[in-house]
């Protein structure tokens with residue numbers, strides 16, 4: 001009876017994760033949303049197996065993350081988290097380039113795309129809610145890879161790319177440090193592909209169901225030695 005926890009569950013990739021995971025009634029799925037006052041109709045409509053718990057977590061707000069961790073502990077009543085998917089993220093200023101970075105926008109991207117996943121994983125670890133063989137997925141992007149980015153001309157989404165590169169570095173550090181605390185823990189970065197969501201846009205290459213089923217296959221096939229690695233939804237490793 002695996003327990004999955006994911007952030008950004010109300011739309012896009014997060015919503016599709018919940019759709020696919022909740023179809024198996026033996027799964028417990030905790031879907032976090034930025035605000036309970038958002039329109040959650042799509043997410044609520046998925047709860048056919050009564051195995052989805054919707055909780056609030058603004059991953060750009062440390063106190064919200066603390067409350068979320070506490071609420072998860074109450075919801076799970078003794079069960080541990082087998083899969084933690086740090087999915088929520090923003091790409092709010094794609095037009096900014098490296099010569100026009102706004103300090104406020106950069107701080108916002110680092111807060112949500114890097115500090116959010118860092119503090120969420122840290123919070124669950126401190127609350128002793130992670131299973132000893134937990135799999136943590138940090139949702140990154142090909143744009144967070146140095147090797148991939150150097151081949152993209154013209155460069156794009158500078159602020160976002162920098163934040164996802166920083167997230168990748170978080171994966172490298174968490175991938176070793178969490179393992180010291182939890183024997184079987186595996187932390188990875190994941191590139192979901194270019195997907196038709198609000199962020200990916202209509203011109204994107206793949207549908208959310210294809211990306212999510214690919215990512216779940218990768219996640220379920222991870223071995224202990226895969227900690228601190230970077231994958232695509234198609235199951236290939238990405239160069240950092």
Ligand SMILES: NC(=O)c1ccc[n+]([C@@H]2O[C@H](COP(=O)([O-])OP(=O)(O)OC[C@H]3O[C@@H](n4cnc5c(N)ncnc54)[C@H](OP(=O)(O)O)[C@@H]3O)[C@@H](O)[C@H]2O)c1
Nearest residue numbers: 008012013034058059060088089141194195197198199200
């Ligand atoms: N789509 C792609 O092609 C693509 C490619 C590479 C990587 N990614 C990554 O995949 C992840 C999901 O992207 P998506 O395509 O599903 O994007 P999306 O459609 O824009 O959805 C983003 C999700 O993140 C949530 N979110 C944003 N800021 C948040 C915050 N402060 N607290 C809590 N939740 C927050 C949003 O909640 P609200 O509804 O409340 O805003 C929404 O649920 C992101 O990390 C993104 O960078 C996507």
